[in-house]
Amino acid sequence: MVILAKPNETLMEHTENTLKVFKCIKECYPDVPKICGVPDFWEHLFYILFFHDFGKAAVGFQNSLNSNNYWGYRHEILSACFIISLNDIFPEVTINAIGLTIITHHKDVKKLRKDYQIKNKEAKRVFDEKLFELKPNFDELISYLNLVPKLSEKYLGYKLKTPNNISFEDLRSVYNQTVLNYFKDFKIGNYNELHGIYGYFLKGFMNACDYLASGSKYEILSAVKNGDLYTFDSLRKTQLIASKTKGSSFLIAPTGSGKTEASFLWADNNQTDNFSKRIFYVLPFTASINAMYNRLVKDLGSDELVGISHGKASYFIYKSVESGDYDESNFETKRIQNLTKKIYRPYKILTPFQLIKFFFGVKGFEMGLSELTNSLLILDEIHAYDARVTCLLLESLKILKSKFDVDIFIMSATLPSFLKNLFSKELDISNFISLDSKELDSFTRHKVNIINNCIENCCDKILNDINSGKKVLIVCNTVDKAQFIYEWFKEKDVDNSALLHSRFILKDRERIEKNLDNLNLLIGTQAIEVSLDIDYDVLYSEPAPLDALIQRFGRVNRRGWKDDIIKQVNIFKIGSDNDKYIYNQNLVNKTLDVLNNFDILPESKIQEIIDHVYSEGYDSKNQETFDEVKLSFNRLLKNIVPFINFNKDNDFYNLFDSYEVVPQKFREEYLDEINNKRYYKSMSYCLSISKGQFFKLQKDNNVEFDCNSNTYFIDVKYDSELGLKLSDEESTIL
Structure with missing residues (x-):
């Protein structure tokens, strides 16, 4: 009898397919045995893959493959029985490691203890019954x-x-x-190497081989030489230095000076000979991640090489592959995202949370950490995170660099020295790439104008700029203010304008983001600050700390330094009462005071004045948050071990200060998509609001939970141009 692993694949065909992936992973991760301290690691993994599906030879499982009958048992439990054949090859501790990896390759320790623990006569009887089903095929095995x-x-x-x-x-x-022994040791804190990196690698790489082979992918892709993609006549100084720098580094350079290219040239110089190291590019916001994805796909000439990971990534991919046939588009979206979750694509663009989550024990964290091993990690605009996220990111990077041999490239246009010093000390980074004063001043392109007024009183002046043909960018600190200002200009019949913030449903935000650089007027919030390649003639901004303002400046006259063009950026001295919930007002006041000393803002002075504004580092509140998060994170780490997943309601998911909701006006359309199983289309009606906003709406009876679709509907006015209209907000940014 031919033993099957799947309806159309024999057991040995599948086994050999997993070994094809194994061979490729071994070539791409040559330092794994050294990193985990187990010289014969690959031998252990080989035997794991060889035996992992032997339990599928059970008659009941074989019969279930071509029928709708559920077998009702875990084949992995039976597969692990065959490790007894290794008694003369490995010591007991290795044999148990191989057995544990086999038996947990689909269900973690907690799930097995709950449903399959052989601790009583009935459980033993069921095991013996299922084991006996192997006997007809035992000789073949x-x-x-x-x-x-x-x-x-x-x-x-x-x-x-x-x-x-x-x-x-x-x-x-x-x-x-x-x-059982592994779990007992875990509970009493009696950890061994299997509770550490060795265990992560066994579980992570085993799943990677199995999952890819099951998806008919028998190798993992390598990166390309990024330098070959660029056609510059000559490299800028920072790019040239980056292309020759080995190991973790900092790059501080102006917006528009080619930092992205520099980071990939650094990656080239830190690659293996076969370009097998994975490259992770971390950005703060989904809009900039989506834009980077499009850019990389275009530069590389292939969407197979690049993955994208953030909360709405599946919807973004669905829209990029959407055709007239939903089922076809749905299948392609799932195929793309399933591969992105595996160790397959050499480039991944993601948010910091997609890194941090692996240290919270969420499902699949072993494969995530295995993939990150020996990788090249690029972090863009790390100044954009609050104290909580900065701490979580820094603590995660410390582990990745010290234990998983990751090289890190940190870059920013506006990084206060206290943060640079913190990261360089904690991560032991001594390479710093920057420009000297003369070179920096060649990027000077902004004239600063402080307006002793508020934006509401100056709309007529802004309208004059628009009517004179200037492309105008307005940045407000709250969504409510941005909506108010946008409505004022709409009443004045300003054509070709848009509003961008976080309170749009996905399909409206997608429509807006497609045309950001082709507008006469763009009004936005902090969502436009980071990594969006947009270029306007003049800026009007509400007051904010200097690093935020510099990012806003970077969206104006972006490449004016090429022709020595100077354009004006205007900052209003008076903001809104709600600004105090968003920004430290002491930092805002220090920013306005220091900018008052400048007419033309030399690029060479920006670091100096940022350090003046942040001379005291974090304020007491943010420092307290940073210290508390660090303590809690490191306490949590002690309980994170391989082979044990933590529940979805654990601390990681509490990091997100938002609820996903659907405006009531889209209820019928949303439920229609859900009922017809067009889930990606249903996502187009979703948006996120903060917990504070959600609880206020709930208190006012404006929230309804639909059990059938597991969806919150909110009874709030929504407009496709303005977004969601909330009131009495405390903190609404992005």
Whole structure:
């Protein structure tokens, strides 16, 4: 009888397919044995893959493959029984590690203890019954053992010993010696190497091989030489230095000076000979992540090489592949995102939360950390995060650099020295790439004008600029203010204008973001500050701390330095009462005072004045937050071990200060998409609001929860140009 692993794939075909992936992963991650301190690591993983699906030979499982009958047991529990054949090859501790990885490759320790623990007569009876189903195919399975030398020579590079020839009577449950003992050690804090990096790698790479082979992908892709993509006549100084720099580094350079290209040139110089290192590019906001994805796909000439990871990534991918046939688009979106979640694509663009989450034990964290091993990590605009996220990111980076051999490239146009010093000390980074004063001043392009008024009183002046043909950018600190100002200009019949903030449903925000650089007037909030390649003639901004303002300046006259063009940026001295919930007003006042000393703002002075504004580092409130988060994070880390997932309601998901909702006016359209199983289309009606806003609406009976669709509907006015109209907000940014 031919033993099947899947309806159209034999057990040994699937096994060999996982070994094809194994070979590629071994080539791409050559330092893994050294990093985890287990010289024969790849041998352990080979045997795990060889035995991982042996339990599928059970008659009941075989019968279920071509029927709708559910077998009702875990094949992994039976597969692990075969580790007894390795008794003369490895010590007991290694055999148990192999067994634990096999038995948990689909369900974690907690799930197995809950549903499959063999601790009573009935559970033992069920196990014996299922084990007996292996007997008709046992001789066939044992014959496969003779394939080990040949397969290991082909995929490992040298021959391994043939496992011992065992009898059916030798098979027994290894649950207690693997799962139960591991869990007991975990509970009493008696950790061994299996609770550490070695365990992460066994579980992570095992799942990577199995998942990719199941998806008919038998290799992982390598990066390309990024320098070959650029056609510059000559490299700028920072790019040239980056292209020759080894190891973790800082790059501080003006907006529009080619930092992105510099980071990829740095990546080239830190790659392996076969360009196998993964490259992770971290950005603060979804809009800038989406824009970077489009840019990389265009530069690389392939969407197969680039992955994207953030809360709405699936919707973004769906829109990029959308065709007239929803089922076809749905299938393609799932295919793309499923591969992105695996160790396959060499480039991934993501938010910091997609890194941080692996240290909270969410499902799949072992594969995530395994993929990050020995990778190249690029962080753009790290000044954009609050004290809480900065702390979580820094603590995560410390682990990745010290334990997983990750190289880090941190870049920003506006990084206060206290943050630079903090990151450089904690991450032991000594490479600093920057321009000297003369070079910096060649990027000077802004004339600063402080207006002793508020934006509401100056709209007529702004209208004159628009009517004179200037492309105008207005940045407000709150959504309410941005909506108010936008409505004023709409009443004046200003054409070709848009409003951008966080309170649009996805399909409206997508429509707006497509045309950001082709407008006469763009009004936005902090969402436009970071990494958007837009270029306007003049800025009008509400008051904000200097680093935020410099980012706003960077969206005006973006490349004016090429022709020595200077354009004006206007900052209003008076903001709104609600600004105090967003920005430290002491920082705002210091910013306005220091900018008052300038007419033309030399680029060489920006670092100096940023350090003046942030001379005291974090204020007491933010420093307290930073210290508390650091303490809590490191306390949590002690409980994060491989093979054990933590529940979805754990601390990680509490980091997100928002609820996803659907405006009531779209209820019928949304539910229609849900009922017709067009889930990606249904996402187009969703947006996020803060917890504070959500609870206020709930208190006012403006929130309805629909159990069937698991959706919150909010009874709030919504307009496709203005977005959601909330009132009495305390803090609404982005």
